Amino acid sequence: MGREKILITGGAGYIGSHVAWAAADAGHEIIVLDDLSTGCRDNVPPTAEFIKGNVGDSAQLGKILSDPSITAVMHFAGKVVVPESIADPITYYRENTSATLALLAGMVEAGTKTLLFSSTAAVYQPQDGMLRLPEDAPKAPLSPYGQSKLMSEAMIADICNAHGLGAMVLRYFNVAGADPDGRTGQSGPSSTHLLRVATQTALGLRERLTVFGDDYPTPDGTCQRDFIHVTDLATAHMLALDHAKRVGGRSVMNCGYGRGTSVREMIRAVEGVTGEPLPIEIGERRPGDAPVMVADPRRIFDTLDWQPSHDNLDEMARTAISWEKRQIGAK
Ligand SMILES: NC(=O)c1ccc[n+]([C@@H]2O[C@H](COP(=O)([O-])OP(=O)(O)OC[C@H]3O[C@@H](n4cnc5c(N)ncnc54)[C@H](O)[C@@H]3O)[C@@H](O)[C@H]2O)c1
Numbered sequence: 001m002g003r004e005k006i007l008i009t010g011g012a013g014y015i016g017s018h019v020a021w022a023a024a025d026a027g028h029e030i031i032v033l034d035d036l037s038t039g040c041r042d043n044v045p046p047t048a049e050f051i052k053g054n055v056g057d058s059a060q061l062g063k064i065l066s067d068p069s070i071t072a073v074m075h076f077a078g079k080v081v082v083p084e085s086i087a088d089p090i091t092y093y094r095e096n097t098s099a100t101l102a103l104l105a106g107m108v109e110a111g112t113k114t115l116l117f118s119s120t121a122a123v124y125q126p127q128d129g130m131l132r133l134p135e136d137a138p139k140a141p142l143s144p145y146g147q148s149k150l151m152s153e154a155m156i157a158d159i160c161n162a163h164g165l166g167a168m169v170l171r172y173f174n175v176a177g178a179d180p181d182g183r184t185g186q187s188g189p190s191s192t193h194l195l196r197v198a199t200q201t202a203l204g205l206r207e208r209l210t211v212f213g214d215d216y217p218t219p220d221g222t223c224q225r226d227f228i229h230v231t232d233l234a235t236a237h238m239l240a241l242d243h244a245k246r247v248g249g250r251s252v253m254n255c256g257y258g259r260g261t262s263v264r265e266m267i268r269a270v271e272g273v274t275g276e277p278l279p280i281e282i283g284e285r286r287p288g289d290a291p292v293m294v295a296d297p298r299r300i301f302d303t304l305d306w307q308p309s310h311d312n313l314d315e316m317a318r319t320a321i322s323w324e325k326r327q328i329g330a331k
């Protein structure tokens with residue numbers, strides 16, 4: 001793939017900034033559009049052009065996309081906290097679904113042909129037992145967050161059919177870890193993700209970690225998730241972009257390793273890195289949590305030449321802790 005000019009929405013956020021760095025490393029020209037509602041300007045690669053704004057602002061978007069040298073859009077912008085979406089669904093449908101509609105309309109209007117879309121495992125109906133979820137597994141989101149993404153997926157499918165847009169819909173499972181070179185990571189004070197909370201607890205920024213339920217029908221009673229290192233996910237995006245350019249059409253792919261890790265196992269990984277027990281307490285189950293969410297990742301392995309190289313919990317915990325230390329200025 002040659003040098004492309006790519007619009008990255010949400011490129012100041014956790015995952016978008018890692019992909020922006022991967023795209024910059026690959027020599028692409030990048031424009032980041034982000035409203036900085038949860039993102040951090042400093043995490044954007046310095047070579048990228050940064051525009052502060054909301055994807056739902058059609059006038060601004062139209063101006064950006066009127067540049068005919070933009071050949072692809074990677075759309076990460078959105079709200080991502082499951083419990084927050086239950087309390088405030090309007091924000092989720094506006095910032096996720098409506099903003100995606102504005103983006104799709106803008107792309108059709110401008111003739112931009114390729115889209116990579118951040119979807120989520122939260123679109124699936126959780127299954128009994130330990131079954132891995134293939135892309136055609138039943139969908140039934142437990143939260144407005146998952147629903148806002150499933151609605152976006154439906155719009156993408158219809159608009160691809162009608163207007164010849166090419167799209168890769170990537171359903172991420174649980175993204176974890178940070179850039180091994182320390183250039184970016186998860187930022188912002190209020191993250192609710194397990195590894196971030198565990199990392200901040202290990203560094204004394206939080207008093208303790210609450211395990212949300214230890215009475216699930218799983219081997220150690222805590223929920224299982226398919227944690228994928230953010231650097232492997234960024235690599236998958238570069239391969240997906242290449243695939244989308246060559247093949248066109250619309251594809252949907254799970255992004256996970258296909259392995260379940262329990263909340264307790266992740267806590268042990270953090271303890272393994274710090275050498276200290278993590279202060280935890282067992283709390284109530286959190287509304288909207290599925291007992292087990294693990295990808296069937298065969299499609300992404302079969303379609304893209306994806307070779308994950310950060311597939312271990314120790315590395316997720318180590319890179320997350322290094323990043324957090326860097327942010328608080330600790331040694
Ligand atoms: N983190 C995960 O485990 C995970 C899993 C599955 C899917 N996803 C999806 O990946 C994407 C990125 O998630 P993340 O974890 O990096 O979250 P994040 O909050 O770190 O990043 C989102 C970014 O988008 C920006 N933003 C939000 N709404 C916007 C809007 N309407 N217009 C412009 N900018 C906006 C924020 O300022 C932020 O920089 C999201 O679409 C999310 O749903 C994340």
Ligand SMILES: O=c1ccn([C@@H]2O[C@H](COP(=O)(O)OP(=O)(O)O[C@H]3O[C@H](CO)[C@@H](O)[C@H](O)[C@H]3O)[C@@H](O)[C@H]2O)c(=O)[nH]1
Nearest residue numbers: 080120121122173174192193194197210211212223286289
């Ligand atoms: O302080 C905490 C935080 C989390 N958990 C548990 O850890 C697991 C993972 O939780 P979390 O890290 O919040 O991720 P999920 O709720 O699984 O959702 C993430 O993963 C989804 C894909 O599976 C994405 O769509 C979402 O954006 C992203 O937040 C769940 O069992 C939680 O109950 C705790 O026990 N204590």
